[in-house]
Amino acid sequence: MKTLSATSTLTDVAFAVCTALDAAGEHAVLCGGSAATYYAPEAYQSRDLDFVLRFGARGPTVAGALRPLGYTRRPEGLYEHPDVLFTVEFPAGPLAIGSETISRHATYRRDDQLLHVYTATDVVRDRFMHFWAWGDQHAMRVALDVAATQHADVDIAAIDAWTEREMRDAPVYERTRRDHFMKSLRRTVKRARREAALASRR
Amino acid sequence: MRYHMKVTSRSKGLFGSRPRERILKAVGLLERSYARQLAMILREDLSVVQRSLDDLERDGIMASRLMGRTRLFELNRTYQHYAPLRDLLTRMGQSDPETVEAVALLRQRPRRAGKPV
Numbered sequence: 001m002k003t004l005s006a007t008s009t010l011t012d013v014a015f016a017v018c019t020a021l022d023a024a025g026e027h028a029v030l031c032g033g034s035a036a037t038y039y040a041p042e043a044y045q046s047r048d049l050d051f052v053l054r055f056g057a058r059g060p061t062v063a064g065a066l067r068p069l070g071y072t073r074r075p076e077g078l079y080e081h082p083d084v085l086f087t088v089e090f091p092a093g094p095l096a097i098g099s100e101t102i103s104r105h106a107t108y109r110r111d112d113q114l115l116h117v118y119t120a121t122d123v124v125r126d127r128f129m130h131f132w133a134w135g136d137q138h139a140m141r142v143a144l145d146v147a148a149t150q151h152a153d154v155d156i157a158a159i160d161a162w163t164e165r166e167m168r169d170a171p172v173y174e175r176t177r178r179d180h181f182m183k184s185l186r187r188t189v190k191r192a193r194r195e196a197a198l199a200s201r202r
Numbered sequence: 203m204r205y206h207m208k209v210t211s212r213s214k215g216l217f218g219s220r221p222r223e224r225i226l227k228a229v230g231l232l233e234r235s236y237a238r239q240l241a242m243i244l245r246e247d248l249s250v251v252q253r254s255l256d257d258l259e260r261d262g263i264m265a266s267r268l269m270g271r272t273r274l275f276e277l278n279r280t281y282q283h284y285a286p287l288r289d290l291l292t293r294m295g296q297s298d299p300e301t302v303e304a305v306a307l308l309r310q311r312p313r314r315a316g317k318p319v
Contacts, residue, residue: 077260092261096282133279170285 004069006083010037013086014049015113016069022114024065027054029095029105030117036127036142039120043145048078048087052095062090097125098166120150125159128181132163132173140181144188151192156185221246222254227301229264230291232308234276243304263287 004016014030021028030038032050053062063073071079071088079088095102095118106119118126124147130139147154163178215223224244229235237255241248255275258264265278277288295301 094282098280099282099285101282129280133284172279172285172288 004081004084006085008084008086009041010034010046010049010086011041011115013084013088014038014117015110015115017049017051017066017071017088018115019113020065020069021051021053021062022116024061026057026061026065028052028057028090028116029102030115031095031126032091033127033142035118035123036146038115038117039123040142040146040149043149044142047085048089050089050091052093053090055093057090097122097129098162099170100162100165120146120153121155121158123150124154124185125162128159128185131181132177135177140184143181144184147185148188148192151189151196154185154189156182156189159185219254221250222258224301225251225254226258226263226291227295227298228305229275229277230288231295231301231305234274236272236274239308243307245304 004013008016014034018028018030028051030049031052033044033046034049036044037046066072066079066088070081070083072081073079077089081087095105102118102122104119105116105122108115108117124143127139127143127146130136131143160182163182166173167175167178214220217223217226221244224246225240228240228244237248237252240246240255241251244251255264255266259266259275259278262278262281264275265280266273266275268274277284277291281287295305
């Protein structure tokens, strides 16, 4: 088991926590702002890791898995480490963005560790959702930064189709914000892909 | 045969506890509120209201933000079932005379500063 210290990054903690939980039989997926940091650490630094556990996960098992890493549970359900900056939380599931349940996620491996995390497309959707619902400009900026960093993997058509479904099924979010975001997203990804193509020719 | 639903102090309602249900119905009508206001109009203990709001926020159903020194709560707009829940709570609130009466204690429409009563 890898030890965590004051110099551990969010990605180090994410891999360590997910691996420890997996070894204990608990499936946890990194989501929220911490997933954005995983994909675009230069653009956005989250201080807390949000993992959604599979339905039926047992609290004592989770606490037992995190204890050897140095994380202990506070009364409000937050896990803290005496040396590590990052806290760990387990928001209520299921994984969902807007009204859609998320059933697929990415899994990355690093040495003998693993990490289950939202796909890059879902991170963009998730951060955009905060702009769409609350008008949070910072969340939109993060969504675009992740899209620029992960331009090869971001599925713009899927995001567009999802926003259409949301507006049809739950017409509570503003079309103007959605249109503004989709326009910015297309422009951002196009620019990032063009720059990547130019860089590969040099 | 007619059936009557008897609401006792031990009734937990649809949302797990009576205070929780009353708070949600009131927020369904008010859109946003804070613990002290909800405690006042619902005549519940402030600590009970605060605990219920904290639980609802932890469950992702409500969200809060600081406005000055007041923590304003509203339904979480990124909650998966936000739209149907908002509709349900509005209907439940509107059809519950107790909630309508409680919310009616508050003036919701704007009032220009300095305007005489």
